[in-house]
Structures are given as C-alpha cells and as structure tokens.
Amino acid sequence: xxxxxxxxxxxxxxxxxxxxxxxxxxxxxxxxxxxxxxxxxxxxxxxxxxxxxxxxxxxxxxxxxxxxxxxxxxxxxxxxxxxxxxxxxxxxxxxxxxxxxxxxxxxxxxxxxxxxxxxxxxxxxxxxxxxxxxxxxxxxxxxxxxxxxxxxxxxxxxxxxxxxxxxxxxxxxxxxxxxxxxxxxxxxxxxxxxxxxxxxxxxxxxxxxxxxxxxxxxxxxxxxxxxxxxxxxxxxxxxxxxxxxxxxxxxxxxxxxxxxxxxxxxxxxxxxxxxxxxxxxxxxxxxxxxxxxxxxxxxxxxxx
Amino acid sequence: xxxxxxxxxxxxxxxxxxxxxxxxxxxxxxxxxxxxxxxxxxxxxxxxxxxxxxxxxxxxxxxxxxxxxxxxxxxxxxxxxxxxxxxxxxxxxxxxxxxxxxxxxxxxxxxxxxxxxxxxxxxxxxxxxxxxxxxxxxxxxxxxxxxxxxxxxxxxxxxxxxxxxxxxxxxxxxxxxxxxxxxxxxxxxxxxxxxxxxxxxxxxxxxxxxxxxxxxxxxxxxxxxxxxxxxxxxxxxxxxxxxxxxxxxxxxxxxxxxxxxxxxxxxxxxxxxxxxxxxxxxxxxxxxxxxxxxxxxxxxxxxxxxxxxxxxxxxxxxxxxxxxx
Amino acid sequence: xxxxxxxxxxxxxxxxxxxxxxxxxxxxxxxxxxxxxxxxxxxxxxxxxxxxxxxxxxxxxxxxxxxxxxxxxxxxxxxxxxxxxxxxxxxxxxxxxxxxxxxxxxxxxxxxxxxxxxxxxxxxxxxxxxxxxxxxxxxxxxxxxxxxxxxxxxxxxxxxxxxxxxxxxxxxxxxxxxxxxxxxxxxxxxxxxxxxxxxxxxxxxxxxxxxxxxxxxxxxxxxxxxxxxxxxxxxxxxxxxxxxxxxxxxxxxxxxxxxxxxxxxxxxxxxxxxxxxxxxxxxxxxxxxxxxxxxxxxxxxxxxxxxxxxxxxxxxxxxxxxxxxxxxxxxxx
Numbered sequence: 001x002x003x004x005x006x007x008x009x010x011x012x013x014x015x016x017x018x019x020x021x022x023x024x025x026x027x028x029x030x031x032x033x034x035x036x037x038x039x040x041x042x043x044x045x046x047x048x049x050x051x052x053x054x055x056x057x058x059x060x061x062x063x064x065x066x067x068x069x070x071x072x073x074x075x076x077x078x079x080x081x082x083x084x085x086x087x088x089x090x091x092x093x094x095x096x097x098x099x100x101x102x103x104x105x106x107x108x109x110x111x112x113x114x115x116x117x118x119x120x121x122x123x124x125x126x127x128x129x130x131x132x133x134x135x136x137x138x139x140x141x142x143x144x145x146x147x148x149x150x151x152x153x154x155x156x157x158x159x160x161x162x163x164x165x166x167x168x169x170x171x172x173x174x175x176x177x178x179x180x181x182x183x184x185x186x187x188x189x190x191x192x193x194x195x196x197x198x199x200x201x202x203x204x205x206x207x208x209x210x211x212x213x214x215x216x217x218x219x220x221x222x223x224x225x226x227x228x229x230x231x232x233x234x235x236x237x238x239x240x241x242x243x244x245x246x247x248x249x250x251x252x253x254x255x256x257x258x259x260x261x262x263x264x265x266x267x268x269x270x271x272x273x274x275x276x277x278x279x280x281x282x283x284x285x286x287x288x289x290x291x292x293x294x295x296x297x298x299x300x301x302x303x304x
Numbered sequence: 305x306x307x308x309x310x311x312x313x314x315x316x317x318x319x320x321x322x323x324x325x326x327x328x329x330x331x332x333x334x335x336x337x338x339x340x341x342x343x344x345x346x347x348x349x350x351x352x353x354x355x356x357x358x359x360x361x362x363x364x365x366x367x368x369x370x371x372x373x374x375x376x377x378x379x380x381x382x383x384x385x386x387x388x389x390x391x392x393x394x395x396x397x398x399x400x401x402x403x404x405x406x407x408x409x410x411x412x413x414x415x416x417x418x419x420x421x422x423x424x425x426x427x428x429x430x431x432x433x434x435x436x437x438x439x440x441x442x443x444x445x446x447x448x449x450x451x452x453x454x455x456x457x458x459x460x461x462x463x464x465x466x467x468x469x470x471x472x473x474x475x476x477x478x479x480x481x482x483x484x485x486x487x488x489x490x491x492x493x494x495x496x497x498x499x500x501x502x503x504x505x506x507x508x509x510x511x512x513x514x515x516x517x518x519x520x521x522x523x524x525x526x527x528x529x530x531x532x533x534x535x536x537x538x539x540x541x542x543x544x545x546x547x548x549x550x551x552x553x554x555x556x557x558x559x560x561x562x563x564x565x566x567x568x569x570x571x572x573x574x575x576x577x578x579x580x581x582x583x584x585x586x587x588x589x590x591x592x593x594x595x596x597x598x599x600x601x602x603x604x605x606x607x608x609x610x611x612x613x614x615x616x617x618x619x620x621x622x623x624x625x626x627x628x629x
Numbered sequence: 630x631x632x633x634x635x636x637x638x639x640x641x642x643x644x645x646x647x648x649x650x651x652x653x654x655x656x657x658x659x660x661x662x663x664x665x666x667x668x669x670x671x672x673x674x675x676x677x678x679x680x681x682x683x684x685x686x687x688x689x690x691x692x693x694x695x696x697x698x699x700x701x702x703x704x705x706x707x708x709x710x711x712x713x714x715x716x717x718x719x720x721x722x723x724x725x726x727x728x729x730x731x732x733x734x735x736x737x738x739x740x741x742x743x744x745x746x747x748x749x750x751x752x753x754x755x756x757x758x759x760x761x762x763x764x765x766x767x768x769x770x771x772x773x774x775x776x777x778x779x780x781x782x783x784x785x786x787x788x789x790x791x792x793x794x795x796x797x798x799x800x801x802x803x804x805x806x807x808x809x810x811x812x813x814x815x816x817x818x819x820x821x822x823x824x825x826x827x828x829x830x831x832x833x834x835x836x837x838x839x840x841x842x843x844x845x846x847x848x849x850x851x852x853x854x855x856x857x858x859x860x861x862x863x864x865x866x867x868x869x870x871x872x873x874x875x876x877x878x879x880x881x882x883x884x885x886x887x888x889x890x891x892x893x894x895x896x897x898x899x900x901x902x903x904x905x906x907x908x909x910x911x912x913x914x915x916x917x918x919x920x921x922x923x924x925x926x927x928x929x930x931x932x933x934x935x936x937x938x939x940x941x942x943x944x945x946x947x948x949x950x951x952x953x954x955x956x957x958x959x960x961x962x
Binding site: 323324328331332334335336338339340342343345346349350352353403406407409410411414416420421423424427428429430431433434435436437438439440441442444445446477480508509510513534537538539540541544545573576577580581582588591592595598599602603605606610 | 643644647649650651653654655657658659661662664665666668669671672675738741742744745749750754757758760761762763765767768769770772774776779780821825849851855872875878879880881882885912915916919931932935938939942943945946
C-alpha cells in the first residue's frame with residue numbers, strides 16, 4: 001500500500017430520507033394520532049393514586065412581583081405530576097415553595113395554603129418538612145465526599161430516633177444506603193466501592209446519586225427541578241425510567257422544559273404561563289385535547 | 305384572564321434557631337460571642353492606645369531628638385527614630401519593589417526552565433515564612449565581613465555590620481515576598497487575550513510587560529508595596545540587631561549622606577522597645593506616645609491599601625451568597 | 630527578485646532585547662534564590678559547632694540556658710563541660726507550649742469568627758468587622774508587647790495571681806505577670822487576623838449549590854455549615870494555620886517583652902500556676918542575647934537556635950501540605 005495515498009473515505013448516501021421520527025410537538029394538536037400515546041410513553045403499570053400534597057390558591061411573590069398567581073393542584077403518590085411552561089412561568093418557584101425553599105430569599109411573600117397529608121407545611125418545622133419533601137436540582141450537586149457519605153448525609157444528620165448513629169458505618173446505615181442506591185438504579189454501577197469520591201462520577205451518575213441522596217430519607221414527595229436538562233440522552237432515559245418506577249412509592253413532581261419528556265413520564269400535566277395555571281389534567285388530555293388556546297399553542301411549539 | 309391580587313400577603317419567617325438541637329444552638333451562640341468579642345478586643349486595643357498615647361503626645365516630641373537622661377522630662381522626643389523609620393523603609397522598599405516586580409514578571413511570563421521557576425517560588429515562600437530575627441542574624445554575618453564591609457562603619461576586626469544601609473537591605477527581604485505575591489496575583493488575573501493581542505501586534509514580550517501588563521496591575525503592585533512597607537515599619541528585630549538601636553542617629557563619618565547611611569540609629573519600633581520596661585525602661589510615657597504615632601502611621605498605610613485594593617477584590621471578607629437571611 | 634533576508638535588523642534587535650530582558654529577570658530571580666539558599670546554608674554552617682559539640686543533648690535538659698550563655702560570655706565554662714555546652718530543652722518547651730496553645734485557640738476562634746462573619750452576622754456588624762480584622766492585622770508586634778508589659782502583665786499579677794499561688798512555686802521561681810498566659814493571649818490576638826481572613830474567604834467561596842442541596846435535604850443551617858462549609862474550607866484553614874504558626878514561631882520581640890524571659894520550663898505538675906509561670910521561647914532568646922553575637926560560642930549557639938527555627942518552618946510547610954492531601958481525593962484542594 002502506498003503510504004502517501006489518503007485513507008479510503010466512506011461515502012454518505014443522501015438518497016434516502018433520514019428515519020428520525022418528527023417530534024410530537026410539530027404536529028398540529030387537533031390531529032391526534034390514535035395510538036400516539038403508546039408510541040412515546042414509557043410502559044407502566046397502573047398504580048393506585050393517593051393524594052399527598054394539596055395546593056390551594058397559592059400565590060407567590062418575590063419583592064413586588066407576584067410570580068405565581070392563584071394556583072391549585074394536587075400531588076399524588078402513584079402519579080407523576082409534570083409542570084410545564086415557558087421560562088418565567090413560575091413553575092420552578094412553585095416547585096420550590098413546596099418544600100419552603102423560597103423562604104431563603106428575604107423578599108419572598110406568599111398567600112394560599114399548601115398542605116402535606118392534611119397539615120399545612122408552614123406549621124411544620126422546616127427541616128422536618130424538607131426531609132419529607134425532598135428536592136433534586138437541575139445541576140447535579142453531590143457533596144465533596146465519598147458516595148457513601150453523600151447518600152448517608154441526610155440520615156446521619158437526623159435525630160437518632162431511627163436508631164441510626166451519626167456517620168458510623170452501622171449495618172443499619174449501610175443497608176439504608178444500599179437500599180437508596182438500588183432505588184435510584186445506581187447500586188450496580190457503584191456498589192463495589194462506595195468510598196470513591198462522588199465528584200468522579202459521570203453527570204448522569206451524579207444526578208442519580210442526588211436522587212439516591214434524596215430517597216435515603218424516605219421522603220413522601222420528591223420534587224425534581226429539570227433533572228435531566230444537563231444530561232446526555234442515555235442518562236436522561238435511565239432517569240426517566242427511574243421516575244416511572246418510583247412513582248408508586250413516592251409522589252413525584254417534575255418541572256421540565258422538555259415537552260416530550262413531560263409526555264413520556266407525566267401522568268398528570270399542569271401547564272403554567274406567566275404565573276397562572278392555564279391547564280391541569282391528565283397527560284393525554286393536555287397534549288391531545290387541550291382545552292385552552294394557549295395550551296394548544298404551547299404544545300404545538302408556537303412559543304416557548 | 306387577569307386574576308386579582310390576594311387579600312393578604314404572608315412574609316415567611318426566618319429559620320428559627322430555637323428549633324435546632326441544643327448543641328447547634330450552643331454553637332450559634334458561641335459564634336456570636338466570638339464575633340462580638342473580636343470587636344470588643346479591637347476596640348479595647350485602639351482605645352487604650354488612643355487614650356494613653358494622646359495623653360502623652362506633645363508636638364515637641366516630633367522635632368526633638370532623644371537625649372540620654374534618667375528623667376522623662378529631659379529625655380527628649382523621637383525625631384531621630386522617626387527619621388530612622390522613614391529612611392529604613394525607603395531603602396527597603398526601593399530595593400524590594402523593582403526586584404519584586406521583576407521576579408514576579410519572570411515567574412508568570414517567562415518561567416523557563418520550569419524547575420528553576422519552581423525553586424524560586426519555593427524560595428520566596430520560605431523567605432515569607434522566615435522569622436525576621438533569623439534574617440537579621442544572617443545579615444549581620446554577611447555584612448560584617450568581606451567586601452560588604454564598606455556598607456557600615458569599620459572597626460578593628462571588620463565592619464560593625466550595623467548601619468542604615470545594612471538594615472535597609474535586609475528589610476527589603478521582608479517586603480520582597482509581599483511584592484512578589486501581589487504582583488503575581490495581578491498578572492495571573494489578567495486575561496490571556498491582553499498578552500496575545502499585544503504580541504500579535506509585533507511587540508516583544510518585554511515591551512508587553514513594561515507597557516501593557518504592568519500599568520494595568522498598578523493597584524496590585526501598589527498594594528504589595530504598601531503591605532511591604534507596613535511590614536518593614538512594624539519590625540523591631542532587624543532594627544535592634546542591624547541598626548544598633550542607638551539612642552540617636554550616629555553617622556559613621558562626616559560625609560553628609562553616605563556617612564549618615566553608614567551609621568547607626570534607631571527607628572520608632574526600637575524606640576518603643578527601649579523605652580518600655582523591657583528595654584532601658586524609664587520612660588513609658590515616651591513609649592506610649594511613640595507607639596501611638598507608630599500605630600497611626602500603620603493605620604494610614606492600611607487605609608491606603610484598602611483603597612488601592614478597591615475595597616473588594618479578593619480581600620473582602622463578606623460576600624453575598626444569595627442567601628439574604 | 631532579491632531574496633528577503635531571513636530577519637530584518639529591527640527584528641534582530643527586538644529578539645536580542647527580548648532575550649536580554651528574559652536573562653536579566655531570570656538572573657534576578659536566581660540571585661534571590663541563591664541568596665536565600667546561601668542564608669540557609671550559612672546559618673547551618675555557623676550552627677554546626679554547637680550541634681556537633683552537644684549532639685542530641687542540645688535538645689535535652691542540663692544546666693539552665695541562661696547560665697550556659699553567661700558562661701560563654703565570661704569565657705569560663707561550666708564545670709565538666711566546654712564553652713559550647715548548651716541544652717535548649719527549656720527554650721524548646723517554652724516555644725512548644727506558647728505556640729501550641731496560641732495556635733490551638735486561634736484555630737477554634739478563627740473558624741467560629743469566620744463562620745460568624747460569613748453566615749450569621751447582620752450586615753452592619755459585618756461591615757464593621759472587615760476593617761476591624763484588618764486593623765488587628767496591621768498592628769506592629771512591639772505595640773502588642775508594650776500593651777502586654779505595661780497593662781496586661783500587671784493586671785494579671787494583681788488580679789489573677791493570688792499570694793498562695795505565688796507562694797506555691799516561690800521556691801523555684803518568682804511570679805510576676807509576665808508569663809505564659811500573657812504570651813498566649815497576645816500571640817493568639819496577633820495571629821487571629823490572618824487566620825480569620827483566610828478562613829472567611831474560604832467560607833465565602835463554598836459553592837452555593839452545595840449549601841442549597843444540604844438545605845433541601847432538611848439539614849439545619851448550622852449542620853450544613855459544619856459538615857459542608859467547614860469541610861470545603863478545610864484546606865484553606867490548614868494553609869492559614871501554617872502561616873499563623875510560622876508567624877508565631879518567629880515572633881521574637883513581643884515574646885521577649887511579655888513572656889518573662891527567664892528560662893523556666895512551666896511544669897504541668899504545678900497545676901494552675903502553670904499559666905503564670907514565665908517562659909522563654911526560642912526566637913525571643915535569640916533576640917535577647919543578640920548583643921553577644923561577637924563572642925564565638927554565643928554566636929554558634931544563637932545560630933543553632935536559628936537553624937532549629939528554620940527547620941521548624943520547613944517542617945510546618947510540609948505538615949500543611951500533608952494536611953491538605955486527604956481531601957484532594959474528594960475534589961477539594
């Protein structure tokens with residue numbers, strides 16, 4: 001072979017059209033495909049639905065602006081609630097109000113009631129509330145500790161009423177950590193060495209670690225703030241599958257920019273626009289048969 | 305569909321410390337105690353020096369040289385030590401500033417060979433940590449023999465090794481690490497595009513450093529210089545060992561400037577030391593007055609540093625984290 | 630067409646000036662390197678006679694250092710020994726307890742203060758504390774010494790040293806206020822500002838996402854600070870501790886003024902009186918004896934002490950580096 005000859009080039013055949021399915025949002029909403037639901041939704045077992053949190057006429061403000069206006073929702077265990085909407089629609093603020101994270105800002109104000117299992121969350125001690133209503137953020141934020149310490153973090157800080165002593169590797173703590181990692185789908189990948197630094201994991205693994213960390217305290221509600229927006233498609237798919245599996249044991253609220261994701265994982269969908277709750281119903285109803293004009297425009301991609 | 309504003313707005317409460325476990329509450333209280341305690345201590349020091357210093361301070365002290373005398377009234381003022389402080393710090397910084405900037409420029413811009421650069425960095429670090437008394441000893445050693453004798457007064461077996469020049473030179477090693485570190489920080493913070501654009505215009509690196517980089521880090525260099533001066537002014541050990549800490553400035557010969565610089569003398573710090581009970585000890589009043597003046601000088605320098613550093617770049621202790629409560 | 634020269638004369642000049650500059654600056658840096666290396670080497674060379682004469686006993690106990698130094702001054706050696714005889718244990722012990730206590734207290738206080746400044750202090754208090762810390766950092770050590778010797782030591786003498794306490798050790802040493810506790814107090818105040826500044830900077834640099842994540846897990850603010858912020862700031866705290874300890878070790882003048890200056894090793898068995906016994910750290914000794922540098926044996930001894938100080942500073946640097954290594958694994962440096 002003549003060493004000066006260039007290597008053979010693979011020719012790309014552009015005769016055929018690409019075989020990528022067009023994204024759902026580009027189809028006009030009234031023309032609903034009959035079995036569109038089966039195409040893109042993750043297969044799931046029907047689950048019993050129990051109400052966990054109830055939001056009644058919730059208003060939220062930062063400073064002088066009311067960013068959330070008169071929103072009423074239910075959060076159910078057994079069903080995933082997807083909050084969708086354009087930027088600035090207030091969906092993240094609403095999510096953060098559910099575990100009182102909005103209180104960190106001094107200028108925050110609120111009105112209306114949010115209850116967890118019947119008790120107003122503002123009557124609960126805030127840290128106790130946050131252990132029952134856990135949150136996973138957009139950017140994975142594992143602590144600079146080992147994997148084990150990350151997952152055991154919340155457990156070790158609780159009062160010993162669970163019989164778990166601080167930070168010593170008791171069998172109880174170890175089994176709780178393993179349990180959380182299994183539920184988050186991470187055990188197979190990291191179970192062999194839990195002493196590794198959490199920062200060495202890949203982005204998708206870190207996010208699952210954050211989910212495991214939240215699950216370790218066995219919360220009743222899990223709040224997810226665009227958990228996959230910083231991740232690659234494979235990690236996203238893994239986490240979405242996780243979410244569908246977890247919904248039977250934990251009530252899940254997910255805020256997402258990604259309409260396909262909302263359709264893939266959501267059982268109930270709430271569409272917010274400029275702080276108001278425009279439409280709230282089951283996923284099929286909101287995407288295929290939206291009642292409001294604005295909803296129709298959003299899911300068909302007219303804005304967003 | 306516009307929705308009216310809600311009837312009442314509830315402002316969320318601050319996170320109650322009362323709900324924390326007892327040990328956490330104790331830690332919280334302890335933090336407060338320490339914080340307030342710090343303010344109290346600082347206030348106490350300043351007020352004490354203020355009161356004592358002002359009560360003994362007289363304008364005549366600034367212009368009268370100290371004279372040997374047992375009584376406080378006749379022992380003169382501190383004009384010579386004041387001059388001494390000025391001279392020593394000027395010599396010290398005149399040596400340290402150009403050297404420090406040059407070394408910092410070499411360390412950041414050239415750095416070849418890399419092993420040598422690392423060695424120089426370690427040496428500067430070691431210099432920063434060396435006690436001034438050790439530096440003084442070393443200075444005495446090299447300046448009292450050999451070809452450096454001319455810098456101080458000669459005696460029968462070699463030079464005394466003590467003079468303003470000698471003290472100034474050794475003082476410069478106190479200020480050098482500070483100048484180097486400050487200048488380096490400034491140079492490292494400059495974005496690389498500044499250098500690239502200058503080099504792309506055909507300027508040599510030397511010209512780039514001289515006319516582009518150094519002028520833009522003037523605040524950093526100035527900060528380093530003022531910090532170095534502060535360190536020089538506050539030092540006593542080198543003064544006592546290398547300047548003689550004689551009561552008055554005693555020139556080594558009659559040549560006007562050179563004789564003075566080759567002679568011994570004292571600075572405000574050694575003056576305070578000598579007049580306190582630890583030194584000759586019989587004029588604590590003068591010690592207070594001199595200490596007060598010294599403190600004022602240092603505070604002024606400090607204020608200058610604060611303004612140069614822009615009051616926020618890297619030295620500000622408080623930073624808003626987004627948690628406003 | 631005439632061939633263009635490889636390099637114009639202007640370019641050649643520029644290249645040469647560039648090399649000249651590089652060489653000059655490089656030479657300057659090497660000069661400093663050589664000077665510092667020479668300092669270390671010279672100190673050790675001058676110190677060697679004292680070490681070689683005393684061997685390891687240099688670090689042990691024997692006669693009192695002041696008696697040994699006096700013997701060197703007078704030229705008459707102590708019975709059974711040569712002129713270079715020197716046992717520094719009392720000075721070393723003095724240095725260890727003074728610096729040790731001061732740094733230990735300063736670590737705790739500075740961490741709490743840094744936490745206070747960055748977390749709990751209301752805005753107004755924070756604004757005051759900034760210049761306060763800088764003020765404390767700028768005070769020359771001789772002024773601390775002055776305050777110590779004319780204000781604090783007499784106060785301690787009058788109020789804290791009861792006659793019975795003084796009597797209990799009077800057969801060994803006379804107590805006035807110049808003592809271990811004065812030294813520790815002032816030394817702590819002196820090194821606090823550096824440590825607070827470094828620690829506070831580190832606490833303020835903790836990524837907000839970690840703190841938010843911790844809050845969202847239901848961990849209260851103090852625990853968050855303790856488990857996340859302190860852990861993240863730990864390398865900086867270690868670095869600040871090394872700096873502060875180096876400063877404390879090298880502090881000669883202030884300690885010479887307030888620590889008592891008599892070489893006495895405070896005895897733990899003396900109970901509370903321990904705090905009020907005089908102490909004589911190494912650097913202070915050099916300073917106090919610096920008048921005798923022209924005398925051979927004295928100068929060897931003092932250089933030996935200086936060598937010990939230099940080695941300690943180097944060991945400290947290493948210890949600080951070592952303390953930061955374990956956390957590098959978790960992404961903190």
